[in-house]
Amino acid sequence: MASSNTVKAAALQQRLTAHAARWPQITEIKVRWRAGYAYIDAVINGDDEDDLQLCRLKDTGHPEMWGFALFTYSNERYEDNILPTGLSFGSPEDALDCAVGLYLGDPAS
Numbered sequence: 001m002a003s004s005n006t007v008k009a010a011a012l013q014q015r016l017t018a019h020a021a022r023w024p025q026i027t028e029i030k031v032r033w034r035a036g037y038a039y040i041d042a043v044i045n046g047d048d049e050d051d052l053q054l055c056r057l058k059d060t061g062h063p064e065m066w067g068f069a070l071f072t073y074s075n076e077r078y079e080d081n082i083l084p085t086g087l088s089f090g091s092p093e094d095a096l097d098c099a100v101g102l103y104l105g106d107p108a109s
Helices: 004-022 092-104
Strands: 026-034 037-044 047-062 065-072 077-080
Touching (some): 004 037, 047 092
Antiparallel strands (some): 026 037, 065 077
């Protein structure tokens, strides 16, 4: 039987993979789970050698409410951050939009 963390990570990966279809350059979303946090990376243009680290989501126990920390390349670490909604927590899709929008731009533009 799969652990609850494995199930959460798989569900999160499925949600984020579907949402990432907005960015054609993203060929894969990777979710790593560690100590109550989901670490989200993107594979760009099939280059699995150099994943784009995006964000860290903190599990709050609610599938629509996750704490948000952005990976900052200037400091090489995850830093708690605010989503465009003005909150430090939100849906996984909100977090992906914020992080990918910062690093790859808005696909609508």
